[in-house]
Amino acid sequence: MKNTKITYIASLLLATTMVFTACGKSSESNQEAVTATAEAPVVTEAPVVTEAPVVTEAPSTTEVVEENNSWSDISEVFGDEETVDEEVIDESTYIARALGSVDVYLTPDDAESTWSFEDTTEYGSKTVFLVNEIDGDWYNVHLPVRPNGTTGWVHIDQVEIRTVSLHVMVDQSERLLTVFDGDEVLLSTSVAVGTEENPSPNGYFYITDKLLTGNPSGAYGPVAFGISGFSDTLSSFAGGPGQIGIHGTNNPDSIGTAASHGCIRVNNDVILDLSELLPLGTPVTIQA
Known part of the structure:
Protein backbone atom coordinates (compact mmCIF):
# COMPACT_ATOMS: atom_id res chain seq x y z
CA MET A 1 0.00 0.00 0.00
CA LYS A 2 1.25 3.42 -0.66
CA ASN A 3 0.01 6.56 0.99
CA THR A 4 0.07 9.75 -0.96
CA LYS A 5 0.13 13.18 0.66
CA ILE A 6 -2.94 15.23 -0.25
CA THR A 7 -2.24 18.31 -2.26
CA TYR A 8 -5.37 20.37 -2.01
CA ILE A 9 -5.34 22.08 -5.39
CA ALA A 10 -7.65 25.05 -5.65
CA SER A 11 -8.02 24.61 -9.38
CA LEU A 12 -9.71 21.24 -8.82
CA LEU A 13 -12.51 22.82 -6.82
CA LEU A 14 -15.69 23.38 -8.80
CA ALA A 15 -18.38 25.89 -8.03
CA THR A 16 -21.09 23.27 -7.71
CA THR A 17 -21.27 19.76 -6.27
CA MET A 18 -22.66 16.44 -7.56
CA VAL A 19 -24.93 14.54 -5.23
CA PHE A 20 -24.26 11.24 -3.51
CA THR A 21 -27.88 10.35 -3.72
CA ALA A 22 -28.88 9.06 -0.31
CA CYS A 23 -27.76 12.01 1.86
CA GLY A 24 -29.18 15.23 0.48
CA LYS A 25 -27.09 18.38 -0.04
CA SER A 26 -27.87 22.04 0.65
CA SER A 27 -26.51 25.27 2.06
CA GLU A 28 -27.93 24.51 5.48
CA SER A 29 -25.64 22.97 8.08
CA ASN A 30 -27.63 19.84 8.84
CA GLN A 31 -27.70 18.32 5.36
CA GLU A 32 -26.26 15.52 3.37
CA ALA A 33 -26.33 13.32 0.24
CA VAL A 34 -25.96 9.72 -0.56
CA THR A 35 -23.96 8.00 -3.18
CA ALA A 36 -23.53 4.98 -4.76
CA THR A 37 -20.03 2.47 -3.90
CA ALA A 38 -17.19 -4.13 -0.69
CA GLU A 39 -13.76 -7.57 1.78
CA ALA A 40 -12.84 -10.55 0.84
CA PRO A 41 -9.75 -12.04 2.22
CA VAL A 42 -7.12 -12.26 -0.43
CA VAL A 43 -7.65 -14.18 -3.59
CA THR A 44 -5.77 -17.28 -4.51
CA GLU A 45 -8.53 -19.41 -5.95
CA ALA A 46 -11.74 -18.03 -4.46
CA PRO A 47 -11.51 -15.23 -1.89
CA VAL A 48 -13.88 -15.41 1.05
CA VAL A 49 -16.50 -12.71 1.46
CA THR A 50 -18.04 -11.73 4.77
CA GLU A 51 -21.29 -9.86 4.92
CA ALA A 52 -22.51 -7.91 7.90
CA PRO A 53 -25.61 -8.10 10.14
CA VAL A 54 -28.77 -6.01 10.14
CA VAL A 55 -29.19 -2.36 11.20
CA THR A 56 -31.28 -0.66 13.85
CA GLU A 57 -31.15 3.09 14.34
CA ALA A 58 -32.96 6.12 15.70
CA PRO A 59 -33.29 9.96 15.44
CA SER A 60 -34.34 11.64 12.24
CA THR A 61 -33.46 14.93 10.61
CA THR A 62 -34.87 17.00 7.80
CA GLU A 63 -32.56 17.95 4.96
CA VAL A 64 -33.04 20.15 1.94
CA VAL A 65 -31.76 18.66 -1.29
CA GLU A 66 -30.14 20.33 -4.27
CA GLU A 67 -30.03 18.09 -7.33
CA ASN A 68 -27.78 19.99 -9.75
CA ASN A 69 -24.20 19.40 -8.67
CA SER A 70 -20.79 18.68 -10.13
CA TRP A 71 -17.94 16.94 -8.32
CA SER A 72 -14.43 16.16 -9.59
CA ASP A 73 -12.55 12.86 -9.40
CA ILE A 74 -9.39 12.77 -7.27
CA SER A 75 -8.65 9.06 -7.34
CA GLU A 76 -5.40 9.71 -9.20
CA VAL A 77 -4.40 12.62 -6.92
CA PHE A 78 -4.65 10.67 -3.68
CA GLY A 79 -3.86 7.04 -2.82
CA ASP A 80 -4.12 4.44 -5.59
CA GLU A 81 -4.08 0.66 -5.63
CA SER A 165 -4.39 -4.46 1.96
CA LEU A 166 -6.73 -1.98 3.66
CA HIS A 167 -10.26 -2.55 4.92
CA VAL A 168 -12.81 -0.12 6.39
CA MET A 169 -15.17 -1.29 9.15
CA VAL A 170 -18.19 0.83 10.16
CA ASP A 171 -19.88 -0.22 13.42
CA GLN A 172 -23.25 1.53 13.49
CA SER A 173 -24.12 0.72 17.10
CA GLU A 174 -20.80 2.21 18.25
CA ARG A 175 -20.91 5.04 15.65
CA LEU A 176 -17.33 4.11 14.83
CA LEU A 177 -15.29 3.85 11.61
CA THR A 178 -11.99 1.95 11.73
CA VAL A 179 -9.39 1.52 9.00
CA PHE A 180 -7.35 -1.68 9.16
CA ASP A 181 -4.18 -2.66 7.33
CA GLY A 182 -4.39 -6.38 7.89
CA ASP A 183 -4.85 -6.63 11.67
CA GLU A 184 -3.26 -3.24 12.36
CA VAL A 185 -5.55 -0.30 13.16
CA LEU A 186 -4.48 2.76 11.16
CA LEU A 187 -7.33 5.10 12.06
CA SER A 188 -10.45 5.05 14.23
CA THR A 189 -13.03 7.84 14.36
CA SER A 190 -16.60 8.65 15.38
CA VAL A 191 -19.20 8.90 12.61
CA ALA A 192 -22.80 9.83 11.96
CA VAL A 193 -24.96 7.11 10.40
CA GLY A 194 -28.42 6.90 8.87
CA THR A 195 -31.60 7.50 10.81
CA GLU A 196 -34.17 4.90 11.81
CA GLU A 197 -36.29 6.03 8.86
CA ASN A 198 -33.40 5.86 6.38
CA PRO A 199 -30.70 3.66 7.93
CA SER A 200 -27.27 3.03 6.51
CA PRO A 201 -27.38 -0.40 4.83
CA ASN A 202 -25.41 -3.23 6.38
CA GLY A 203 -23.24 -5.29 4.09
CA TYR A 204 -19.94 -5.77 2.35
CA PHE A 205 -19.14 -2.99 -0.13
CA TYR A 206 -16.17 -1.19 -1.70
CA ILE A 207 -15.10 2.32 -2.67
CA THR A 208 -16.16 3.23 -6.22
CA ASP A 209 -15.39 6.98 -6.31
CA LYS A 210 -13.06 9.54 -4.71
CA LEU A 211 -14.23 13.11 -5.28
CA LEU A 212 -13.51 16.72 -4.44
CA THR A 213 -16.83 18.34 -3.60
CA GLY A 214 -15.79 21.84 -4.68
CA ASN A 215 -17.18 23.25 -1.44
CA PRO A 216 -15.09 22.39 1.66
CA SER A 217 -17.53 24.22 3.94
CA GLY A 218 -20.59 22.55 2.39
CA ALA A 219 -22.74 19.67 3.62
CA TYR A 220 -20.28 17.05 2.31
CA GLY A 221 -17.06 18.68 3.43
CA PRO A 222 -14.02 18.79 1.11
CA VAL A 223 -13.99 15.15 -0.06
CA ALA A 224 -16.54 12.39 -0.60
CA PHE A 225 -16.21 8.67 -1.33
CA GLY A 226 -18.87 6.78 -3.24
CA ILE A 227 -19.33 3.17 -2.20
CA SER A 228 -21.03 0.28 -3.96
CA GLY A 229 -23.98 0.04 -1.55
CA PHE A 230 -27.48 1.50 -1.95
CA SER A 231 -30.14 2.65 0.49
CA ASP A 232 -32.63 -0.01 1.55
CA THR A 233 -35.36 2.61 1.95
CA LEU A 234 -34.74 5.16 -0.81
CA SER A 235 -34.99 3.93 -4.39
CA SER A 236 -33.93 7.38 -5.55
CA PHE A 237 -32.72 10.54 -3.86
CA ALA A 238 -31.74 14.00 -5.09
CA GLY A 239 -31.85 12.86 -8.69
CA GLY A 240 -29.73 9.75 -8.15
CA PRO A 241 -30.28 6.04 -7.41
CA GLY A 242 -29.88 6.19 -3.62
CA GLN A 243 -26.18 5.29 -3.57
CA ILE A 244 -24.31 5.50 -0.24
CA GLY A 245 -21.22 7.58 0.46
CA ILE A 246 -18.63 8.39 3.10
CA HIS A 247 -17.99 12.13 3.32
CA GLY A 248 -17.26 15.16 5.46
CA THR A 249 -19.83 17.51 6.95
CA ASN A 250 -20.58 21.11 7.85
CA ASN A 251 -22.47 19.89 10.93
CA PRO A 252 -19.82 18.43 13.26
CA ASP A 253 -22.36 18.24 16.09
CA SER A 254 -24.09 15.42 14.18
CA ILE A 255 -21.04 13.15 14.51
CA GLY A 256 -21.81 10.30 16.90
CA THR A 257 -25.54 10.36 16.10
CA ALA A 258 -27.99 8.84 13.62
CA ALA A 259 -28.50 11.86 11.39
CA SER A 260 -28.13 11.06 7.67
CA HIS A 261 -30.20 9.56 4.87
CA GLY A 262 -27.81 6.59 4.89
CA CYS A 263 -24.37 8.03 4.24
CA ILE A 264 -21.50 7.74 6.72
CA ARG A 265 -20.44 11.19 7.92
CA VAL A 266 -17.03 12.03 9.40
CA ASN A 267 -15.34 15.24 10.43
CA ASN A 268 -13.60 17.14 7.66
CA ASP A 269 -10.08 16.58 8.97
CA VAL A 270 -10.81 12.85 9.00
CA ILE A 271 -12.13 12.72 5.44
CA LEU A 272 -8.88 14.35 4.30
CA ASP A 273 -6.88 11.70 6.16
CA LEU A 274 -9.01 8.98 4.57
CA SER A 275 -8.30 10.47 1.15
CA GLU A 276 -4.61 9.84 1.73
CA LEU A 277 -5.17 6.30 2.94
CA LEU A 278 -7.90 4.70 0.87
CA PRO A 279 -7.61 3.76 -2.83
CA LEU A 280 -10.48 2.88 -5.13
CA GLY A 281 -11.67 -0.66 -4.46
CA THR A 282 -10.99 -0.57 -0.72
CA PRO A 283 -13.47 -2.96 0.98
CA VAL A 284 -16.02 -1.35 3.31
CA THR A 285 -18.01 -3.44 5.80
CA ILE A 286 -21.01 -1.78 7.46
CA GLN A 287 -22.49 -3.68 10.41
CA ALA A 288 -25.20 -3.03 13.01
Whole structure:
Protein backbone atom coordinates (compact mmCIF):
# COMPACT_ATOMS: atom_id res chain seq x y z
CA MET A 1 0.00 0.00 0.00
CA LYS A 2 1.25 3.42 -0.66
CA ASN A 3 0.01 6.56 0.99
CA THR A 4 0.07 9.75 -0.96
CA LYS A 5 0.13 13.18 0.66
CA ILE A 6 -2.94 15.23 -0.25
CA THR A 7 -2.24 18.31 -2.26
CA TYR A 8 -5.37 20.37 -2.01
CA ILE A 9 -5.34 22.08 -5.39
CA ALA A 10 -7.65 25.05 -5.65
CA SER A 11 -8.02 24.61 -9.38
CA LEU A 12 -9.71 21.24 -8.82
CA LEU A 13 -12.51 22.82 -6.82
CA LEU A 14 -15.69 23.38 -8.80
CA ALA A 15 -18.38 25.89 -8.03
CA THR A 16 -21.09 23.27 -7.71
CA THR A 17 -21.27 19.76 -6.27
CA MET A 18 -22.66 16.44 -7.56
CA VAL A 19 -24.93 14.54 -5.23
CA PHE A 20 -24.26 11.24 -3.51
CA THR A 21 -27.88 10.35 -3.72
CA ALA A 22 -28.88 9.06 -0.31
CA CYS A 23 -27.76 12.01 1.86
CA GLY A 24 -29.18 15.23 0.48
CA LYS A 25 -27.09 18.38 -0.04
CA SER A 26 -27.87 22.04 0.65
CA SER A 27 -26.51 25.27 2.06
CA GLU A 28 -27.93 24.51 5.48
CA SER A 29 -25.64 22.97 8.08
CA ASN A 30 -27.63 19.84 8.84
CA GLN A 31 -27.70 18.32 5.36
CA GLU A 32 -26.26 15.52 3.37
CA ALA A 33 -26.33 13.32 0.24
CA VAL A 34 -25.96 9.72 -0.56
CA THR A 35 -23.96 8.00 -3.18
CA ALA A 36 -23.53 4.98 -4.76
CA THR A 37 -20.03 2.47 -3.90
CA ALA A 38 -17.19 -4.13 -0.69
CA GLU A 39 -13.76 -7.57 1.78
CA ALA A 40 -12.84 -10.55 0.84
CA PRO A 41 -9.75 -12.04 2.22
CA VAL A 42 -7.12 -12.26 -0.43
CA VAL A 43 -7.65 -14.18 -3.59
CA THR A 44 -5.77 -17.28 -4.51
CA GLU A 45 -8.53 -19.41 -5.95
CA ALA A 46 -11.74 -18.03 -4.46
CA PRO A 47 -11.51 -15.23 -1.89
CA VAL A 48 -13.88 -15.41 1.05
CA VAL A 49 -16.50 -12.71 1.46
CA THR A 50 -18.04 -11.73 4.77
CA GLU A 51 -21.29 -9.86 4.92
CA ALA A 52 -22.51 -7.91 7.90
CA PRO A 53 -25.61 -8.10 10.14
CA VAL A 54 -28.77 -6.01 10.14
CA VAL A 55 -29.19 -2.36 11.20
CA THR A 56 -31.28 -0.66 13.85
CA GLU A 57 -31.15 3.09 14.34
CA ALA A 58 -32.96 6.12 15.70
CA PRO A 59 -33.29 9.96 15.44
CA SER A 60 -34.34 11.64 12.24
CA THR A 61 -33.46 14.93 10.61
CA THR A 62 -34.87 17.00 7.80
CA GLU A 63 -32.56 17.95 4.96
CA VAL A 64 -33.04 20.15 1.94
CA VAL A 65 -31.76 18.66 -1.29
CA GLU A 66 -30.14 20.33 -4.27
CA GLU A 67 -30.03 18.09 -7.33
CA ASN A 68 -27.78 19.99 -9.75
CA ASN A 69 -24.20 19.40 -8.67
CA SER A 70 -20.79 18.68 -10.13
CA TRP A 71 -17.94 16.94 -8.32
CA SER A 72 -14.43 16.16 -9.59
CA ASP A 73 -12.55 12.86 -9.40
CA ILE A 74 -9.39 12.77 -7.27
CA SER A 75 -8.65 9.06 -7.34
CA GLU A 76 -5.40 9.71 -9.20
CA VAL A 77 -4.40 12.62 -6.92
CA PHE A 78 -4.65 10.67 -3.68
CA GLY A 79 -3.86 7.04 -2.82
CA ASP A 80 -4.12 4.44 -5.59
CA GLU A 81 -4.08 0.66 -5.63
CA GLU A 82 -0.89 -1.36 -5.71
CA THR A 83 -0.07 -3.44 -8.76
CA VAL A 84 -0.07 -7.17 -8.19
CA ASP A 85 2.97 -8.44 -6.33
CA GLU A 86 3.24 -12.20 -5.94
CA GLU A 87 5.05 -11.73 -2.63
CA VAL A 88 2.07 -10.00 -1.01
CA ILE A 89 -0.77 -11.62 -2.91
CA ASP A 90 -1.86 -13.75 0.03
CA GLU A 91 -2.14 -10.71 2.29
CA SER A 92 -4.13 -8.47 -0.01
CA THR A 93 -7.49 -8.14 -1.70
CA TYR A 94 -7.81 -8.27 -5.48
CA ILE A 95 -9.27 -5.25 -7.28
CA ALA A 96 -10.27 -5.60 -10.94
CA ARG A 97 -9.66 -2.28 -12.72
CA ALA A 98 -11.40 -1.67 -16.05
CA LEU A 99 -9.17 -1.46 -19.13
CA GLY A 100 -12.09 -0.15 -21.21
CA SER A 101 -15.78 -0.88 -21.24
CA VAL A 102 -16.53 -4.05 -19.27
CA ASP A 103 -19.20 -6.66 -19.97
CA VAL A 104 -20.43 -8.54 -16.90
CA TYR A 105 -22.16 -11.93 -17.11
CA LEU A 106 -24.37 -13.86 -14.72
CA THR A 107 -22.24 -16.94 -15.46
CA PRO A 108 -19.09 -17.45 -17.56
CA ASP A 109 -21.13 -19.68 -19.89
CA ASP A 110 -23.65 -16.97 -20.83
CA ALA A 111 -23.62 -15.85 -24.46
CA GLU A 112 -24.78 -12.33 -23.64
CA SER A 113 -23.79 -9.99 -20.83
CA THR A 114 -26.25 -8.82 -18.20
CA TRP A 115 -24.50 -5.56 -17.28
CA SER A 116 -22.10 -3.23 -19.05
CA PHE A 117 -19.84 -0.65 -17.40
CA GLU A 118 -17.83 2.18 -18.96
CA ASP A 119 -14.15 2.53 -18.03
CA THR A 120 -15.01 5.47 -15.75
CA THR A 121 -17.95 6.05 -13.42
CA GLU A 122 -20.49 8.82 -13.90
CA TYR A 123 -18.40 10.91 -11.49
CA GLY A 124 -15.18 10.39 -13.46
CA SER A 125 -13.41 7.85 -11.25
CA LYS A 126 -11.80 4.78 -12.81
CA THR A 127 -14.23 1.86 -12.79
CA VAL A 128 -13.11 -0.88 -10.39
CA PHE A 129 -14.67 -4.07 -9.00
CA LEU A 130 -13.89 -5.99 -5.83
CA VAL A 131 -12.96 -9.56 -6.71
CA ASN A 132 -14.88 -12.32 -4.97
CA GLU A 133 -13.63 -15.43 -6.79
CA ILE A 134 -11.32 -16.52 -9.61
CA ASP A 135 -12.19 -19.35 -11.99
CA GLY A 136 -9.67 -19.77 -14.81
CA ASP A 137 -9.89 -16.71 -17.07
CA TRP A 138 -12.93 -15.34 -15.25
CA TYR A 139 -13.33 -13.16 -12.16
CA ASN A 140 -16.46 -13.15 -10.05
CA VAL A 141 -16.75 -9.56 -8.80
CA HIS A 142 -18.95 -7.47 -6.53
CA LEU A 143 -21.00 -4.99 -8.55
CA PRO A 144 -22.12 -1.42 -7.72
CA VAL A 145 -25.76 -2.19 -8.55
CA ARG A 146 -28.99 -3.07 -6.79
CA PRO A 147 -29.69 -5.26 -4.95
CA ASN A 148 -26.77 -4.92 -2.56
CA GLY A 149 -24.51 -7.97 -2.70
CA THR A 150 -24.96 -8.59 -6.44
CA THR A 151 -22.00 -10.28 -8.15
CA GLY A 152 -21.20 -11.12 -11.77
CA TRP A 153 -18.42 -12.51 -13.96
CA VAL A 154 -15.88 -10.50 -15.99
CA HIS A 155 -13.27 -11.88 -18.37
CA ILE A 156 -9.60 -11.44 -17.59
CA ASP A 157 -9.06 -9.59 -20.90
CA GLN A 158 -11.24 -6.65 -19.84
CA VAL A 159 -9.58 -5.81 -16.51
CA GLU A 160 -6.21 -5.53 -14.85
CA ILE A 161 -5.66 -6.76 -11.32
CA ARG A 162 -4.51 -4.52 -8.48
CA THR A 163 -4.28 -5.28 -4.76
CA VAL A 164 -5.18 -3.39 -1.60
CA SER A 165 -4.39 -4.46 1.96
CA LEU A 166 -6.73 -1.98 3.66
CA HIS A 167 -10.26 -2.55 4.92
CA VAL A 168 -12.81 -0.12 6.39
CA MET A 169 -15.17 -1.29 9.15
CA VAL A 170 -18.19 0.83 10.16
CA ASP A 171 -19.88 -0.22 13.42
CA GLN A 172 -23.25 1.53 13.49
CA SER A 173 -24.12 0.72 17.10
CA GLU A 174 -20.80 2.21 18.25
CA ARG A 175 -20.91 5.04 15.65
CA LEU A 176 -17.33 4.11 14.83
CA LEU A 177 -15.29 3.85 11.61
CA THR A 178 -11.99 1.95 11.73
CA VAL A 179 -9.39 1.52 9.00
CA PHE A 180 -7.35 -1.68 9.16
CA ASP A 181 -4.18 -2.66 7.33
CA GLY A 182 -4.39 -6.38 7.89
CA ASP A 183 -4.85 -6.63 11.67
CA GLU A 184 -3.26 -3.24 12.36
CA VAL A 185 -5.55 -0.30 13.16
CA LEU A 186 -4.48 2.76 11.16
CA LEU A 187 -7.33 5.10 12.06
CA SER A 188 -10.45 5.05 14.23
CA THR A 189 -13.03 7.84 14.36
CA SER A 190 -16.60 8.65 15.38
CA VAL A 191 -19.20 8.90 12.61
CA ALA A 192 -22.80 9.83 11.96
CA VAL A 193 -24.96 7.11 10.40
CA GLY A 194 -28.42 6.90 8.87
CA THR A 195 -31.60 7.50 10.81
CA GLU A 196 -34.17 4.90 11.81
CA GLU A 197 -36.29 6.03 8.86
CA ASN A 198 -33.40 5.86 6.38
CA PRO A 199 -30.70 3.66 7.93
CA SER A 200 -27.27 3.03 6.51
CA PRO A 201 -27.38 -0.40 4.83
CA ASN A 202 -25.41 -3.23 6.38
CA GLY A 203 -23.24 -5.29 4.09
CA TYR A 204 -19.94 -5.77 2.35
CA PHE A 205 -19.14 -2.99 -0.13
CA TYR A 206 -16.17 -1.19 -1.70
CA ILE A 207 -15.10 2.32 -2.67
CA THR A 208 -16.16 3.23 -6.22
CA ASP A 209 -15.39 6.98 -6.31
CA LYS A 210 -13.06 9.54 -4.71
CA LEU A 211 -14.23 13.11 -5.28
CA LEU A 212 -13.51 16.72 -4.44
CA THR A 213 -16.83 18.34 -3.60
CA GLY A 214 -15.79 21.84 -4.68
CA ASN A 215 -17.18 23.25 -1.44
CA PRO A 216 -15.09 22.39 1.66
CA SER A 217 -17.53 24.22 3.94
CA GLY A 218 -20.59 22.55 2.39
CA ALA A 219 -22.74 19.67 3.62
CA TYR A 220 -20.28 17.05 2.31
CA GLY A 221 -17.06 18.68 3.43
CA PRO A 222 -14.02 18.79 1.11
CA VAL A 223 -13.99 15.15 -0.06
CA ALA A 224 -16.54 12.39 -0.60
CA PHE A 225 -16.21 8.67 -1.33
CA GLY A 226 -18.87 6.78 -3.24
CA ILE A 227 -19.33 3.17 -2.20
CA SER A 228 -21.03 0.28 -3.96
CA GLY A 229 -23.98 0.04 -1.55
CA PHE A 230 -27.48 1.50 -1.95
CA SER A 231 -30.14 2.65 0.49
CA ASP A 232 -32.63 -0.01 1.55
CA THR A 233 -35.36 2.61 1.95
CA LEU A 234 -34.74 5.16 -0.81
CA SER A 235 -34.99 3.93 -4.39
CA SER A 236 -33.93 7.38 -5.55
CA PHE A 237 -32.72 10.54 -3.86
CA ALA A 238 -31.74 14.00 -5.09
CA GLY A 239 -31.85 12.86 -8.69
CA GLY A 240 -29.73 9.75 -8.15
CA PRO A 241 -30.28 6.04 -7.41
CA GLY A 242 -29.88 6.19 -3.62
CA GLN A 243 -26.18 5.29 -3.57
CA ILE A 244 -24.31 5.50 -0.24
CA GLY A 245 -21.22 7.58 0.46
CA ILE A 246 -18.63 8.39 3.10
CA HIS A 247 -17.99 12.13 3.32
CA GLY A 248 -17.26 15.16 5.46
CA THR A 249 -19.83 17.51 6.95
CA ASN A 250 -20.58 21.11 7.85
CA ASN A 251 -22.47 19.89 10.93
CA PRO A 252 -19.82 18.43 13.26
CA ASP A 253 -22.36 18.24 16.09
CA SER A 254 -24.09 15.42 14.18
CA ILE A 255 -21.04 13.15 14.51
CA GLY A 256 -21.81 10.30 16.90
CA THR A 257 -25.54 10.36 16.10
CA ALA A 258 -27.99 8.84 13.62
CA ALA A 259 -28.50 11.86 11.39
CA SER A 260 -28.13 11.06 7.67
CA HIS A 261 -30.20 9.56 4.87
CA GLY A 262 -27.81 6.59 4.89
CA CYS A 263 -24.37 8.03 4.24
CA ILE A 264 -21.50 7.74 6.72
CA ARG A 265 -20.44 11.19 7.92
CA VAL A 266 -17.03 12.03 9.40
CA ASN A 267 -15.34 15.24 10.43
CA ASN A 268 -13.60 17.14 7.66
CA ASP A 269 -10.08 16.58 8.97
CA VAL A 270 -10.81 12.85 9.00
CA ILE A 271 -12.13 12.72 5.44
CA LEU A 272 -8.88 14.35 4.30
CA ASP A 273 -6.88 11.70 6.16
CA LEU A 274 -9.01 8.98 4.57
CA SER A 275 -8.30 10.47 1.15
CA GLU A 276 -4.61 9.84 1.73
CA LEU A 277 -5.17 6.30 2.94
CA LEU A 278 -7.90 4.70 0.87
CA PRO A 279 -7.61 3.76 -2.83
CA LEU A 280 -10.48 2.88 -5.13
CA GLY A 281 -11.67 -0.66 -4.46
CA THR A 282 -10.99 -0.57 -0.72
CA PRO A 283 -13.47 -2.96 0.98
CA VAL A 284 -16.02 -1.35 3.31
CA THR A 285 -18.01 -3.44 5.80
CA ILE A 286 -21.01 -1.78 7.46
CA GLN A 287 -22.49 -3.68 10.41
CA ALA A 288 -25.20 -3.03 13.01
